Amino acid sequence: MTSPAVLVLEDGRVYRGTSFGAKGSAFGEAVFTTGMTGYQETLTDPSYRRQVVVSTAPQIGNTGWANTGGPDGTQDDNESGQIWVAGYVIRDLSPAPSNWRSSSSLPDEMVTQRVVGIAGVDTRALTRHLRTAGAMGCGIFSGDELGSADEMLAQVRAQPGMAGADLTSEVSTAERYTVPAVGEARFSVAAIDLGIKANTPRMLAQRGITTHVVPAGITIDEIVVLGVDGVFLSNGPGDPATQTEMVALTREILERRIPLFGICFGNQILGRALGFGTYKLKFGHRGINQPVLEKATGRVLISAHNHGFAVDAPLDEVVDTDFGRVQVGFVCLNDNVVEGLECLDVPAFSVQFHPEAAAGPHDAQSLFDRFLVMMDDAGHPSTTTEGL
Numbered sequence: 001m002t003s004p005a006v007l008v009l010e011d012g013r014v015y016r017g018t019s020f021g022a023k024g025s026a027f028g029e030a031v032f033t034t035g036m037t038g039y040q041e042t043l044t045d046p047s048y049r050r051q052v053v054v055s056t057a058p059q060i061g062n063t064g065w066a067n068t069g070g071p072d073g074t075q076d077d078n079e080s081g082q083i084w085v086a087g088y089v090i091r092d093l094s095p096a097p098s099n100w101r102s103s104s105s106l107p108d109e110m111v112t113q114r115v116v117g118i119a120g121v122d123t124r125a126l127t128r129h130l131r132t133a134g135a136m137g138c139g140i141f142s143g144d145e146l147g148s149a150d151e152m153l154a155q156v157r158a159q160p161g162m163a164g165a166d167l168t169s170e171v172s173t174a175e176r177y178t179v180p181a182v183g184e185a186r187f188s189v190a191a192i193d194l195g196i197k198a199n200t201p202r203m204l205a206q207r208g209i210t211t212h213v214v215p216a217g218i219t220i221d222e223i224v225v226l227g228v229d230g231v232f233l234s235n236g237p238g239d240p241a242t243q244t245e246m247v248a249l250t251r252e253i254l255e256r257r258i259p260l261f262g263i264c265f266g267n268q269i270l271g272r273a274l275g276f277g278t279y280k281l282k283f284g285h286r287g288i289n290q291p292v293l294e295k296a297t298g299r300v301l302i303s304a305h306n307h308g309f310a311v312d313a314p315l316d317e318v319v320d321t322d323f324g325r326v327q328v329g330f331v332c333l334n335d336n337v338v339e340g341l342e343c344l345d346v347p348a349f350s351v352q353f354h355p356e357a358a359a360g361p362h363d364a365q366s367l368f369d370r371f372l373v374m375m376d377d378a379g380h381p382s383t384t385t386e387g388l
Contacts, residue, residue, distance in 0.1 A: 021111055
């Protein structure tokens with residue numbers, strides 16, 4: 001037995017399908033992801049807070065839902081402790097998930113976590129429309145929430161947009177926690193949680209780094225007291241233009257020459273701290289197959305992306321900032337969007353894409369080794385109180 005569901009876009013387009021997961025209504029920004037695998041990592045990525053994700057892969061749910069990891073949780077596919085997407089839109093739901101690690105089906109987990117989904121949508125046509133018109137507000141309606149087209153559209157248009165959205169406090173950890181280094185501990189890092197993915201501390205731990213995951217409201221004094229060797233700015237949702245306090249904190253980190261590495265939202269925060277602007281992309285980059293040029297080497301990295309905003313910086317020149325010279329280190333080959341920044345006079349760099357992507361690819365994992373070398377070269381500057 002199937003029950004009807006409707007997807008309504010803020011421009012008035014309506015897509016009809018069938019309900020799966022929880023019944024009800026869900027609202028957010030309609031965005032599409034081109035990854036053929038990794039739907040569990042996508043759904044549990046905090047960067048998708050307040051977004052309705054459209055999957056371009058033709059069938060979803062084949063591997064069920066894997067919550068069968070060990071006591072430390074390193075073997076499951078979750079990037080956080082919950083599903084963060086506002087709603088899920090797919091073409092075809094697998095009728096019989098098959099995976100030895102699966103503990104339940106995708107629809108069952110969505111019911112448990114009260115996530116509304118719609119299947120049977122022509123996601124190819126929907127994606128082409130979003131590429132033309134741009135990401136926009138939408139709503140999924142099923143069960144008792146189904147109404148007339150005009151009623152549902154009015155609800156969609158009443159929702160806030162993503163531009164100007166400050167979502168960091170909704171996804172950041174409330175309390176500090178520590179992920180210990182694997183083997184001999186070489187360095188310690190304060191990872192500022194703006195919506196961090198679980199695989200980031202794991203990858204740092206594999207390199208002998210003890211990671212203190214800290215709330216977004218941490219101060220520079222608290223970072224110095226921790227005595228860490230570096231600071232990591234995580235990925236996360238929302239508009240970087242709202243992050244006035246985080247930008248100010250990043251500037252203080254740069255002033256103290258504490259080694260800094262940022263990913264995704266962290267790249268945008270670093271960009272604003274250096275004096276660059278940020279802007280909203282028409283439909284964003286979301287998937288695990290995005291080609292990025294590493295300008296220093298000429299290498300092309302196939303990388304995972306999940307961002308709707310980007311840094312506005314010149315691609316082919318070195319820029320003088322309050323913290324010395326800065327250049328763009330990585331560029332997206334699809335559309336020339338800035339994909340990373342490199343500070344030439346202070347120990348800091350960032351990338352817009354995801355070298356830590358659990359679903360792959362793994363071309364850019366060496367960037368964590370680069371962070372390691374940077375901390376080694378810096379000689380543990382953060383253990384002093386110079387500049388306070």
